[in-house]
């Protein structure tokens with residue numbers, strides 16, 4: 468076998484994407500293990516001070532060659548970015564505009580909570596150039612929302628979508644399935660309600676029980692019945708069928724878009740491109756390094772406000788690790804991994820890198836080859852983690 472060549476990956480390049488983590492929520496939902504503080508909105512101004520310092524520090528470093536980098540995509544995620552007041556959101560947008568160049572074609576997305584997307588916040592975001600909203604709807608069934616400990620109800624979503632759409636037409640809805648007590652017909656009716664609202668994009672996630680969450684503990688005590696594998700699989704299958712029938716094209720394991728409305732920001736992650744990541748718990752990828760910020764909001768605040776780095780961990784990606792990650796991430800997408808693109812991006816030959824595993828997964832019916840591309844089969848979509856485990 469010829470020796471594998473080191474790559475000069477795209478992640479060497481100046482990032483053209485920016486993720487900002489906003490770590491505030493009114494309450495921590497029982498299933499959530501994201502980086503956030505609940506009920507601590509009084510820290511928001513301090514957070515914005517620290518964020519400014521963190522970004523300025525990064526932009527002063529050698530790895531950032533332009534003084535005001537131009538961005539293709541911006542994403543405010545959380546937590547709940549709309550937990551900030553309208554004034555604080557305005558300040559957050561100004562922090563970005565003062566330090567980065569956004570153009571007419573920049574995709575600028577903000578995650579929002581249907582209960583907190585007030586008219587003044589919508590106006591601030593739209594005026595600042597936000598052109599895509601991702602609403603954390605999760606369900607259109609009030610009992611399911613109560614189980615998930617969400618602070619909005621079905622009725623809130625309709626009014627919210629209408630108000631957001633008057634200023635920001637590109638709306639994505641997040642939905643969760645396999646929730647304790649959720650039946651297949653209830654999930655189908657949630658999908659139908661979502662489709663009826665005509666969003667441009669839908670993301671569907673099976674509920675996971677993460678160690679350390681309240682849901683994990685309740686399940687261990689036998690208080691929460693977890694959906695069976697069969698039911699979860701059927702729910703995912705129904706989502707794929709129903710959304711395809713309504714012209715939502717699945718382009719990634721959890722993502723469905725009307726033509727022309729794929730999330731460009733997420734595609735940056737799946738294609739191994741560089742990105743800035745700021746805020747507690749945020750990750751960034753640049754110079755072949757994955758940088759992980761301190762996950763504790765208070766540690767992040769303390770470090771950054773003291774003039775220290777926000778980064779808690781740096782993983783140097785060796786060429787082969789980068790190539791394997793690129794392969795696994797690429798396989799999450801319905802387009803799959805094109806051999807020529809893979810070679811160009813990683814400098815690794817796909818078959819040299821994973822030939823034996825790929826052939827085995829093809830034989831098992833989990834991967835398929837179509838011309839120069841390999842991708843997950845329908846069956847493989849249910850077992851994507853198993854496929855990833857074989858290839859990493």
Ligand code: SF4
Nearest residue numbers: 492495496499545546
């Ligand atoms: S609103 Fe979202 S980020 Fe906040 S606690 Fe609930 S699931 Fe987590």
